[in-house]
Amino acid sequence: MKLIWSLSCILILLSIIPGCQPPEQQYSQNHRATYSFLDSEHFRGQAEMAQYTGTIIRYGKPREAELMLITVLEPFIRDQLVKSESETDFYAIKQNQVMSYQTGVYPYRQMNSVFWSSQSGEFLKAFMTTQEWCGQTYRELRKQGNTLQFYYSSYWEDESRGYETKSYPGSPDYALLYDELPLFVRKNNLEDSLSIALYPMLMSSQIRRPDWDIGKPARDPDFRKATMDSKPGEIIWQDKPRKVRIVTVTQPAFQVESGTVPEKKDVFYVDSESSLRPLLRWERNDGGALELSSINYTDYWEQNDPGDGLPQNLKIPE
Numbered sequence: 001m002k003l004i005w006s007l008s009c010i011l012i013l014l015s016i017i018p019g020c021q022p023p024e025q026q027y028s029q030n031h032r033a034t035y036s037f038l039d040s041e042h043f044r045g046q047a048e049m050a051q052y053t054g055t056i057i058r059y060g061k062p063r064e065a066e067l068m069l070i071t072v073l074e075p076f077i078r079d080q081l082v083k084s085e086s087e088t089d090f091y092a093i094k095q096n097q098v099m100s101y102q103t104g105v106y107p108y109r110q111m112n113s114v115f116w117s118s119q120s121g122e123f124l125k126a127f128m129t130t131q132e133w134c135g136q137t138y139r140e141l142r143k144q145g146n147t148l149q150f151y152y153s154s155y156w157e158d159e160s161r162g163y164e165t166k167s168y169p170g171s172p173d174y175a176l177l178y179d180e181l182p183l184f185v186r187k188n189n190l191e192d193s194l195s196i197a198l199y200p201m202l203m204s205s206q207i208r209r210p211d212w213d214i215g216k217p218a219r220d221p222d223f224r225k226a227t228m229d230s231k232p233g234e235i236i237w238q239d240k241p242r243k244v245r246i247v248t249v250t251q252p253a254f255q256v257e258s259g260t261v262p263e264k265k266d267v268f269y270v271d272s273e274s275s276l277r278p279l280l281r282w283e284r285n286d287g288g289a290l291e292l293s294s295i296n297y298t299d300y301w302e303q304n305d306p307g308d309g310l311p312q313n314l315k316i317p318e
Helices: 002-016 178-184
Strands: 047-058 061-077 091-103 106-117 123-132 135-144 147-153 161-167 174-177 193-199 224-237 240-251 254-256 259-261 264-271 279-283 289-298
Touching: 047 091, 091 178, 106 178, 123 174, 123 178, 174 178, 178 264, 193 240, 224 264, 224 279
Parallel strands: 174 193
Antiparallel strands: 047 061, 047 289, 061 091, 091 106, 106 123, 123 135, 135 147, 147 161, 193 224, 224 240, 240 264, 254 259, 264 279, 279 289
C-alpha cells in the first residue's frame, strides 16, 4: 500500500513539473493559438493556395517577387515530426512558404515549411532551404520542451555547419518565430496589444543576418523582444474597399558588437469580411510589399499531369 501511495505521489509531482509534462501540454498558454477557419469545408481534403505578388528588397534594390503560402492540415507522426503514411489521430497545420525572385542574372528560390499542432496551435518544427547561383543553405528548428533545437548548413564563411540550443523566454504573451507570423495574425480573437519575443526569420541564405541585411551587423539568432498591435481598418484591395484587421509587428533597435540593428516593422492586413480571414497584404520590414493576387482551395497534390495549373481565382469565400 505504501508503495502504491509513493508511486501515486511521484506521478502527481511529474504532472506538475513543466519539464515532465507531455509535449502537447508544455507551455500551452504561452504558445496556444486557435484557427477556427481550418474547420471550414474549404480545408477538407484541400489546401489553401494563396499567391502574392509585389516586391522585396535584395542588395538594397526592390525586386519583383512571388510568394506562395500553401496551408493544409496534414496527418503527422509526433515523435518523428514528419508526415504520416499510416493511421494516426494527430494532425499538424502545415504552411509551405515559397518565395521566388530574380536578382540581375540569377534567380532565388527559397522555401519554408512550418508545422503546428492542429489541436493547440503549438509550434512543432520549421525548416528552410534556399537555392541561388551563389550557393545553398539549409536551416531547421525543432521544438523540444521549452527549447528550440537549431541545425544549419550554409555556404557562408564561419556558418558552414552548426547546431545550437535556444531557450524559449517565459515572460512575453507569446514567443514566436518570425516565420509563424503569416499564420499567427489570422488567429481567433487576436488581442489588441501583445508583448512578444520574436525569433529571426529562417527564409534567408545567411545564418546570422537576413539576406536584406547583407553587409550590416551580424547577430546570433535568438529571441528578442517585439510588440504586436492590432486594430480594425480598411484598405483598397482589387480596386474595392475591404475591411481588415491591421496587425503591426515592431522589433525595436538593439545593439550588437559590430553595430546597431535598426528598428524593423511588418504590417499585415487580414481580411475581416471572410470567415477564413485570408492575409490580403504584407508590408515587410525590408521595405517591400506583397499583395494577394489569387486564392484557391484545391487538392494540388492530385494535379500533377501535363497542363494542370491553378486558376487565377480572386474570389474570397464568405
